[in-house]
Amino acid sequence: MLQSFQQIIDIAKGKNATIALAGAEDIEAIKAIKSALDFGIRGILVGNKDIIKKHLETLQIDLPIVHSENETESSEKAVKLINEGKANILMKGLVKTATLLKAVLNKEWGLRTGNLLSHVAILETPGLDRLIFVTDGGMIIKPDLNQKVGIIQNAANLAHDLGYEKPNVALIAAVEVVNPDMPETMEAAIISKMADRKQIKGCNIDGPLGLDNALNLMAAQIKKVESEVAGKADILVVPDIHSGNFLGKSAVYLAKGKIAGLVIGAKVPIIIVSRADSSESKRNSIALAAAISK
Amino acid sequence: MLQSFQQIIDIAKGKNATIALAGAEDIEAIKAIKSALDFGIRGILVGNKDIIKKHLETLQIDLPIVHSENETESSEKAVKLINEGKANILMKGLVKTATLLKAVLNKEWGLRTGNLLSHVAILETPGLDRLIFVTDGGMIIKPDLNQKVGIIQNAANLAHDLGYEKPNVALIAAVEVVNPDMPETMEAAIISKMADRKQIKGCNIDGPLGLDNALNLMAAQIKKVESEVAGKADILVVPDIHSGNFLGKSAVYLAKGKIAGLVIGAKVPIIIVSRADSSESKRNSIALAAAISK
Numbered sequence: 001m002l003q004s005f006q007q008i009i010d011i012a013k014g015k016n017a018t019i020a021l022a023g024a025e026d027i028e029a030i031k032a033i034k035s036a037l038d039f040g041i042r043g044i045l046v047g048n049k050d051i052i053k054k055h056l057e058t059l060q061i062d063l064p065i066v067h068s069e070n071e072t073e074s075s076e077k078a079v080k081l082i083n084e085g086k087a088n089i090l091m092k093g094l095v096k097t098a099t100l101l102k103a104v105l106n107k108e109w110g111l112r113t114g115n116l117l118s119h120v121a122i123l124e125t126p127g128l129d130r131l132i133f134v135t136d137g138g139m140i141i142k143p144d145l146n147q148k149v150g151i152i153q154n155a156a157n158l159a160h161d162l163g164y165e166k167p168n169v170a171l172i173a174a175v176e177v178v179n180p181d182m183p184e185t186m187e188a189a190i191i192s193k194m195a196d197r198k199q200i201k202g203c204n205i206d207g208p209l210g211l212d213n214a215l216n217l218m219a220a221q222i223k224k225v226e227s228e229v230a231g232k233a234d235i236l237v238v239p240d241i242h243s244g245n246f247l248g249k250s251a252v253y254l255a256k257g258k259i260a261g262l263v264i265g266a267k268v269p270i271i272i273v274s275r276a277d278s279s280e281s282k283r284n285s286i287a288l289a290a291a292i293s294k
Numbered sequence: 295m296l297q298s299f300q301q302i303i304d305i306a307k308g309k310n311a312t313i314a315l316a317g318a319e320d321i322e323a324i325k326a327i328k329s330a331l332d333f334g335i336r337g338i339l340v341g342n343k344d345i346i347k348k349h350l351e352t353l354q355i356d357l358p359i360v361h362s363e364n365e366t367e368s369s370e371k372a373v374k375l376i377n378e379g380k381a382n383i384l385m386k387g388l389v390k391t392a393t394l395l396k397a398v399l400n401k402e403w404g405l406r407t408g409n410l411l412s413h414v415a416i417l418e419t420p421g422l423d424r425l426i427f428v429t430d431g432g433m434i435i436k437p438d439l440n441q442k443v444g445i446i447q448n449a450a451n452l453a454h455d456l457g458y459e460k461p462n463v464a465l466i467a468a469v470e471v472v473n474p475d476m477p478e479t480m481e482a483a484i485i486s487k488m489a490d491r492k493q494i495k496g497c498n499i500d501g502p503l504g505l506d507n508a509l510n511l512m513a514a515q516i517k518k519v520e521s522e523v524a525g526k527a528d529i530l531v532v533p534d535i536h537s538g539n540f541l542g543k544s545a546v547y548l549a550k551g552k553i554a555g556l557v558i559g560a561k562v563p564i565i566i567v568s569r570a571d572s573s574e575s576k577r578n579s580i581a582l583a584a585a586i587s588k
Contacts, residue, residue, distance in 0.1 A: 125548040126420070137468065141475055174431065174539035181435055184536060211543040212570050219547075219570045242478060243537035245468035247544055249505040253513075254419040255549030276506050276513045 001234065002131045002162060005124050005258055005284045011162065012290035013039040018086065019271070019286070020044050022078035022100055023071060023093030025051040027058065032273065032282035033091075034061050041290055044087055046078045047094065071095040075103035082268055083109055089289045091271040104266050115265040116140070116150040119272075120158055121248040122288060125257035128215060133159065133167075133235040137244020138272075139263060145187060148237065149200060152191070154265045155235045156203040161292035170214035170233035171207025176225050178208065184239040203235070204228040211236070211247075252281070260284035269293065295528065296425045296456060299418055299552055299578045305456065306584035307333040312380065313565070313580070314338050316372035316394055317365060317387030319345045321352065326567065326576035327385075328355050335584055338381055340372045341388065365389040369397035376562055377403055383583045385565040398560050405560040410434070410444040412559055413566075414452055415542040416582060419551035422509060427453065427461075427529040431538020432566075433557060439481060442531065443494060446485070448559045449529045450497040455586035463489075464508035464527035465501025470519050472502065478533040498522040501531070505541075546575070554578035563587065 002008065017040070021029055024045035030052075033043040042063075045052050049067040056062060066081065068074040075095050081087045090111070092100050104111045119138030122131050135155045140147055152169055159167035171188035178185045188207030195205035206229035212219035217231030225231075238244035251257040259281050263270040269289040273282045296302065311334070315323055318339030324346075327337040336357075339346050343361040350356060360375065362368040369389050375381045384405070386394050398405045413432030416425050429449045434441055446463055453461035465482035472479045482501030489499035500523035506513035511525030519525075532538035545551040553575050557564040563583040567576045 123548065127546070127548045127550045141468075172536075172540065174435075174535040182535075210570075211540050212547055215547050222570045238540070239534075239536050241468040241476075242466075242533050243540050246466065246505050246532070246537050247540050250541055250544035251548055252421070253506055253509050254417065254421045254545055254551065256421045257548065276504075276516045 001164065003129065004131070005260065005287065008162070008260070008284070008291050009039055009287045012287040015290045015293050016040045016042070017089050017290035017293040018042040018044065019089045019091045019289075020046060020078040020081040020087035021091045021093045022046050022074045023095035024065070024074070026093035027055045028275065029091065029093040029273070030055050030059060030063070032279065032286060033063070034059055035279055035283045036286040036290070037061070039287060039290065041286060044081055046074045046081070071099045075100045079103040079106070079111060080109055082111060088268050088293045089271065090266070090268055092273070097272060104270065111267040113265065113267055115154060116147060117263055117265040118151045118154045119261060119263050120155050121244070121259055121261045123248065123251040123257055123259055125251050125255040127255060130234070132215070132233070134244050134247050135235065135237055137238060137241055137248045138261060140241065142240045145190065148187065148191060149194070150265070152200060152203070152205065152235075152237055155237070158262070158264055158292060159234060160202060164234060167203045167234040168229040168232050169203045169205045169235040169237060170209045170229050171205070171237045172211050172214050173208040173239060174210065176208055176210045176213050176223060184208070206230060207237070209233070258284060260288045262288055295458065297423065298425070299554065299581065302456070302554070302578070302585045303333055303581045306581040309584045309587050310334045310336070311383055311584035311587040312336040312338065313383040313385045313583075314372040314375040314381035315340060315385045315387045316368045317341050317389035318359070318368075320387035321349045322569065323385065323387040323567070324349050324353060324357070326573065326580060327357070328353055329573055329577045330580040330584070331355070333581060333584065335580060338375055340368045340375070365393045369394045373397040373400070373405060374403055376405060382562050382587045383565065384560070384562055386567070391566060398564065405562060407559065407561055409448060409559040410441060411557055412445045412448045413555060413557050414449050415538070415553055415555045417542065417545040417551055417553055419545045419549040421549060424528070426509070426527070428538050428541050429529065429531055431532060431535055431542045432555060434535065436534045439484065442481065442485060443488070444559070446494060446497070446499065446529075446531055449531070452556070452558055452586060453528060454496060458528060461497045461528040462523040462526050463497045463499045463529040463531060464503045464523050465499070465531045466505050466508050467502040467533060468504065470502055470504045470507050470517060478502070497529070500524060503527070505530070552578060554582045556582055
């Protein structure tokens with residue numbers, strides 16, 4: 001169980017990971033890489049070499065450049081750098097997410113593994129004694145049952161890579177009882193039973209749980225919810241992108257906490273940060289990617 | 295604009311409101327009323343008089359009792375106390391929510407106004423300089439367009455009753471752009487336009503907005519979202535009960551903040567607290583109901 005991003009940064013420091021930045025005409029993305037240089041990150045910048053050179057001068061750092069003429073070429077060249085073993089993290093700069101993912105999913109030279117791609121956010125907040133994983137608040141809009149199982153497997157793999165032996169996965173909803181008027185609670189019940197039958201392995205799964213009784217042992221006891229997961233959840237699986245997105249952002253805007261995010265399920269972690277993310281959040285996302293890099 | 299629950303308690307103190315507690319065999323509910331006696335709240339306890347008397351002895355307070363034999367009778371008698379002008383707040387004790395609401399919605403002696411019933415939570419968190427209203431994370435599972443308009447009108451009425459002249463209402467989603475794959479963003483756009491055309495009055499409305507750019511002016515500026523609401527939202531309208539519920543609970547469990555909740559849209563405010571709510575949260579919910587009582 002991890003308590004803080006500092007522990008993730010400590011893991012990242014042992015890795016000497018290399019980022020391929022697709023669309024490196026983005027000075028903010030280069031700044032984020034610069035902020036992570038102190039934990040041994042290296043970067044290869046893919047994009048228009050003239051613009052990138054100016055940014056490097058402004059930031060007074062030196063990083064290798066691979067020239068490209070446009071977004072599609074930047075995405076392809078970044079993905080191919082990873083396939084050639086020259087980088088082990090992919091990062092989105094000034095390219096559209098759809099363009100980057102198209103390159104990632106290319107059947108010939110892409111980064112497919114057979115798993116679906118999903119988003120995981122990790123939160124560090126004043127209210128909790130541990131890091132919490134939230135998925136999927138960034139990638140899959142409204143997952144169906146199979147996609148939800150894929151989301152869980154991706155998140156469990158991420159937790160394993162960070163040293164969790166058997167993470168606790170809570171499928172959360174507004175209530176902890178099965179309510180036929182809330183399909184999300186029925187799906188949670190179904191997935192819990194799939195885990196009982198060993199159809200999903202490597203983690204403890206329970207749901208439906210409320211956010212309170214997933215996270216807080218006392219809340220679980222008051223509601224008389226008993227399971228390995230209740231009150232001790234590491235991973236929160238949310239019904240859809242909106243609910244997960246709010247939960248992640250609430251950690252920052254309500255709780256003054258910290259957040260990192262990653263797209264997982266491809267051969268390497270993919271960093272897709274938003275312009276509105278703080279520089280600390282971008283640094284934490286890079287640390288997270290580096291910590292699980294191979 | 296209100297900054298803290300203390301301000302709501304100050305408003306409540308001027309009101310001398312009276313609660314009709316349906317199902318007063320619930321010692322926790324009586325405790326909550328006791329905790330609010332210092333701001334001039336009175337209570338009438340409806341339920342089995344023998345059990346209630348014992349609770350009052352345990353708590354060393356004295357409140358009037360109206361005897362009833364069962365949940366249905368308790369709900370009816372509490373609602374009728376309000377219709378007779380003897381109380382101006384309804385509170386749920388040891389009765390099922392469905393039983394209480396059936397009494398509230400009775401066409402002959404109920405508390406209908408023509409508005410729908412909806413839930414509003416108010417949050418006070420370390421990350422924000424103001425109270426935030428979240429609706430609906432407690433009552434309507436997945437509102438359709440008309441229900442969403444009703445939810446907004448109820449929340450705006452609540453804000454007016456608390457002294458807001460023209461509250462800022464943000465229809466939030468995972469993203470602030472209209473995305474045809476996310477019906478919630480299209481519905482937000484539609485409702486925004488309805489407000490432009492004065493089909494919804496008494497508030498400024500904008501959406502879709504992300505949680506970040508609804509609450510935080512800098513996040514709105516970075517994303518270049520410009521409106522009266524962006525960065526200055528008072529009321530957050532969420533897509534469904536799950537997302538609203540997580541947001542409310544995140545204020546407590548992630549942010550160590552405070553929360554109050556109320557069902558509005560009937561002739562009087564209805565307090566429905568959960569066993570897992572803290573005593574402070576119950577006290578704040580009573581203060582909120584008292585503050586808007588008439």
